[in-house]
Amino acid sequence: MNRVKQPPEFQTESEEARWYYDHRNDLEEYLELEDETDVPLHVRLGLPARRGGGLVRVPISAPDMEHARRLAADRGLSLQALVRRLLHEAIEREEAQPLS
Numbered sequence: 001m002n003r004v005k006q007p008p009e010f011q012t013e014s015e016e017a018r019w020y021y022d023h024r025n026d027l028e029e030y031l032e033l034e035d036e037t038d039v040p041l042h043v044r045l046g047l048p049a050r051r052g053g054g055l056v057r058v059p060i061s062a063p064d065m066e067h068a069r070r071l072a073a074d075r076g077l078s079l080q081a082l083v084r085r086l087l088h089e090a091i092e093r094e095e096a097q098p099l100s
């Protein structure tokens with residue numbers, strides 16, 4: 001598997017971050033040429049995996065969003081804290097149920 005280009009060696013993490021930011025639109029030139037749809041981008045770029053959680057964008061209908069905002073306000077939580085709590089509770093419920 002040949003790479004079209006190799007990223008340079010970096011002296012500091014901030015130098016590396018700056019390089020990846022500056023090359024964000026042409027990173028495919030640094031990827032392997034084979035089909036890698038199942039390989040995460042950080043693996044293809046030789047970067048370490050992210051630690052901790054991550055950001056997920058989920059489209060929510062306007063009525064559900066309004067309901068969630070009211071529920072968050074009633075509970076004295078931010079919308080983000082409420083959604084995070086509800087998601088955690090739902091995952092725990094699902095894990096407790098046997099697979100069908």
